[in-house]
Amino acid sequence: MANTEEKELLKVENMYIHFKAENGGHIQAVKDLNLTIKEGETLAVVGESGCGKSVTSLSLMRLIPKNAGYTEGKILFEGKDLNKVSEREMRSIRGNTMSMIFQEPMTSLNPVHKIGKQIGEVIYLHSSLSQAEIKEKSIEMLKKVGIPRAEKIMDEYPHQLSGGMRQRVMIAMAMACTPKLLIADEPTTALDVTIQAQILELMNELKKDFHTAILLITHDLGVVAEMADRVMVMYYGQIVEQADVRTLLKKPKHPYTVGLLNSVPDMNDDSDKPLVPIVGNVPNLGVIQTGCPFYARCPQAFQKCHLENPPLFERGEQWVRCWLYENQEVIA
Ligand code: SF4
Numbered sequence: 001m002a003n004t005e006e007k008e009l010l011k012v013e014n015m016y017i018h019f020k021a022e023n024g025g026h027i028q029a030v031k032d033l034n035l036t037i038k039e040g041e042t043l044a045v046v047g048e049s050g051c052g053k054s055v056t057s058l059s060l061m062r063l064i065p066k067n068a069g070y071t072e073g074k075i076l077f078e079g080k081d082l083n084k085v086s087e088r089e090m091r092s093i094r095g096n097t098m099s100m101i102f103q104e105p106m107t108s109l110n111p112v113h114k115i116g117k118q119i120g121e122v123i124y125l126h127s128s129l130s131q132a133e134i135k136e137k138s139i140e141m142l143k144k145v146g147i148p149r150a151e152k153i154m155d156e157y158p159h160q161l162s163g164g165m166r167q168r169v170m171i172a173m174a175m176a177c178t179p180k181l182l183i184a185d186e187p188t189t190a191l192d193v194t195i196q197a198q199i200l201e202l203m204n205e206l207k208k209d210f211h212t213a214i215l216l217i218t219h220d221l222g223v224v225a226e227m228a229d230r231v232m233v234m235y236y237g238q239i240v241e242q243a244d245v246r247t248l249l250k251k252p253k254h255p256y257t258v259g260l261l262n263s264v265p266d267m268n269d270d271s272d273k274p275l276v277p278i279v280g281n282v283p284n285l286g287v288i289q290t291g292c293p294f295y296a297r298c299p300q301a302f303q304k305c306h307l308e309n310p311p312l313f314e315r316g317e318q319w320v321r322c323w324l325y326e327n328q329e330v331i332a
Helices: 053-060 087-093 115-125 131-144 163-175 193-210 221-227 245-250 255-262 303-307
Strands: 008-020 026-038 042-046 069-077 098-101 181-185 213-218 230-235 238-244 313-315 318-320
Touching (some): 008 053, 008 213, 026 069, 042 221, 115 131, 193 213
Parallel strands (some): 042 213, 098 181
Antiparallel strands (some): 238 318
């Protein structure tokens, strides 16, 4: 668990992400997002496909191509607004103090270069080590992420490794410069269950060893329970609920969070309680909604929900965007 006294590492204020639409207009993929991550903390962002969680992570790294869309708002990383720094400065932040791992390692690993060259390049770009020291550090990182025969793997190509090994290599590359923030986008989704557990354990160990904060993007509530200190639930490009992990899993408030939890098996519950899927689909981001975007799928919807999108209401440390909690203080 992260210490509540820890310093704020990342603070996102009023972030909007827009994409260009085919008709020449714009689609808002993320709306008025506010979040903070403290040093050494793991914040999980959960939601179905299309809820805006992955584009949020790409925006934080400034990886959305300019011709595809743009981001508004403040992204304060160690007090510096990443939306305002030069591309050159951003390149020195990426892979150094802030790095990212993806669901499919082959999207980051170059198939024509050996593993040693790829890890070495990251270290070379962000340090002044000699070639011999870079090689030594690369092997050390491969060992750190539990790769057996690290020296031999240095001379192999990505296609010679299993999916789990490739993911370990990607984590080694991401952690090579001991980043302060690791963004992990569905890091275990493509792996089988036993390898998944090993990778999660590895990330937790690295977090402890390096005091790295993790922004974990996932749709898997089992992974959330395993990894997160705090959880943010997104729906239709907005935060709909945020709380510490225990509160969110035990006492969810937003009907969407309740629906997500009811649709997956609870390993601690041996009753025959049936799983209840959430009916319908996430609305298309291109369609302008009035009212609460969850209205059409919500079992507790009432008339007001159809007319006005609720703001976030505060209930202690728990934030919830739902008219059922209207009598609480508004924070955003
Ligand atoms: S505001 Fe209304 S429709 Fe939206 S989640 Fe709450 S009860 Fe359901």
